[in-house]
Amino acid sequence: MPTDDLPIITTPDGSRTALSARYGEAYGSRHGAATQARHVFVEGTGTQEHPAPRVLEVGFGLGVNFRATVADAARRGAPLAYVAWEFDPAPVEVLREVAGADMPAVWAALLARWPDTAPSAPVHVEAGGVAVTVHFADVLEAALPQDWATALYLDGFSPTRNPEVWTPDFVARLAGALAPGGMIATYSAAGHVRRALEAAGLRVERRPGAPGKRECLRAIRVA
Numbered sequence: 529m530p531t532d533d534l535p536i537i538t539t540p541d542g543s544r545t546a547l548s549a550r551y552g553e554a555y556g557s558r559h560g561a562a563t564q565a566r567h568v569f570v571e572g573t574g575t576q577e578h579p580a581p582r583v584l585e586v587g588f589g590l591g592v593n594f595r596a597t598v599a600d601a602a603r604r605g606a607p608l609a610y611v612a613w614e615f616d617p618a619p620v621e622v623l624r625e626v627a628g629a630d631m632p633a634v635w636a637a638l639l640a641r642w643p644d645t646a647p648s649a650p651v652h653v654e655a656g657g658v659a660v661t662v663h664f665a666d667v668l669e670a671a672l673p674q675d676w677a678t679a680l681y682l683d684g685f686s687p688t689r690n691p692e693v694w695t696p697d698f699v700a701r702l703a704g705a706l707a708p709g710g711m712i713a714t715y716s717a718a719g720h721v722r723r724a725l726e727a728a729g730l731r732v733e734r735r736p737g738a739p740g741k742r743e744c745l746r747a748i749r750v751a
Contacts (some may be wrong), residue, residue: 550616
């Protein structure tokens, strides 16, 4: 897929995202992609305070959340385990252009193994205290790790564009992937998303949203 098919967007905080041709909306916030990654996902799940975070991400996208999490772990010297699903991987040229000069060792290693054609096997790399696995498969059919994640980033495209990852049945499966005390974070504050999280037995909290959003949600597995 040529880069021209995924127009690059520079957001107000200087970070970049791109427009998805499949879903017709940007991968990350047009109001600040890196700011959203830090506020909604890293800080929203308490990952910036965890001594050894284990993150599960639904929607790896352009790796903005991953790079924000890696940067935080590197700053603290914390080991990081990261597992993500991405059904429709962007071309490696787009990932490089969006990241710019932000090239930690694990990101460079991941891009070196990023598939050029339709992938079937996951990619796993370890570098700089980070172990990351990206599955190129439909997360709706995946065998998710149980009782594992200290943080879960629910970052699919919006419920109107990609409704399958926001259903009560799937959200209940995500809840089962959380370790006790683990948190799910999402940029969406839609009522049906909140109700799905509550129906999964999680304690849901509203938080101030990142720029461009009034609110976002996090949900905690209390036991």
